[in-house]
Amino acid sequence: MPGPLKDEFTLVPPGQISAVVTHLEMRTQLPLRRDHVKQGEYALRRQPAPELGWYRELYRRVGQDWLWFSRLAMADAALIAITHDEAVEVHALRHRGRDEGILEIDFRRFPDVEIAFLGVVPSLLGKGAGRYLMNRALEIAWGRTPKRVTIHTCTLDHPRALEFYRKTGFVPYSRSVEIADDPRLHGILPRTAAPHVPIIE
Numbered sequence: 001m002p003g004p005l006k007d008e009f010t011l012v013p014p015g016q017i018s019a020v021v022t023h024l025e026m027r028t029q030l031p032l033r034r035d036h037v038k039q040g041e042y043a044l045r046r047q048p049a050p051e052l053g054w055y056r057e058l059y060r061r062v063g064q065d066w067l068w069f070s071r072l073a074m075a076d077a078a079l080i081a082i083t084h085d086e087a088v089e090v091h092a093l094r095h096r097g098r099d100e101g102i103l104e105i106d107f108r109r110f111p112d113v114e115i116a117f118l119g120v121v122p123s124l125l126g127k128g129a130g131r132y133l134m135n136r137a138l139e140i141a142w143g144r145t146p147k148r149v150t151i152h153t154c155t156l157d158h159p160r161a162l163e164f165y166r167k168t169g170f171v172p173y174s175r176s177v178e179i180a181d182d183p184r185l186h187g188i189l190p191r192t193a194a195p196h197v198p199i200i201e
């Protein structure tokens, strides 16, 4: 029997943002969904030990509208400790000679493998680039024969992301709440980022 609904709200203090995070997993390798893009239109390029300026710029271009900020708020040494770790793979999605998407796969807790970041720039949303990137991510992840592949998405991410992951075959297994200082109030992202999420000061 479900308990009674709590008749109260949890206040998020002014100057902060909140999100519900859904954690998903895939425990067996599934057939990939069909790629929508023409052969040669997109490519994946691994960037070993990525230069921080390049990494932050690509992360910002992909994630700014979805208030991705964790990697932008990190000190250089902390970011290098992750992105230069041999068990972390950073890939760029190449399209027409430019880096237009980011994929980060984390093998540090093998046999669990986490797709830590996956996204394309706003101009490529809904055009098959996301599916291309996901298919390549799964090929890389399952290529190491892990026990499971995990991914998470939060309510600040693109509204299609959760359904996209479920269609891919990921199964939700837990949910958490994230509350953080609004990165737009600390110079980490511009105040104009993610206008659909109001700033409350």
Ligand SMILES: CC(C)(COP(=O)(O)OP(=O)(O)OC[C@H]1O[C@@H](n2cnc3c(N)ncnc32)[C@H](O)[C@@H]1OP(=O)(O)O)[C@@H](O)C(=O)NCCC(=O)NCCS
Pocket: 033, 034, 036, 037, 062, 063, 066, 116, 117, 118, 119, 120, 121, 124, 125, 126, 127, 128, 129, 130, 131, 132, 152, 153, 154, 157, 158, 160, 161, 164, 167
């Ligand atoms: C999550 C994300 C990668 C999904 O990508 P997307 O752009 O919606 O994905 P696509 O355009 O590749 O595919 C979405 C659907 O559109 C349709 N579609 C896209 N291109 C198509 C085409 N050329 N022909 C037919 N159908 C097409 C398909 O139905 C497809 O779903 P399917 O592959 O399951 O069949 C993307 O929203 C994104 O990068 N968001 C920003 C970052 C983010 O929020 N990341 C998630 C948290 S880590």
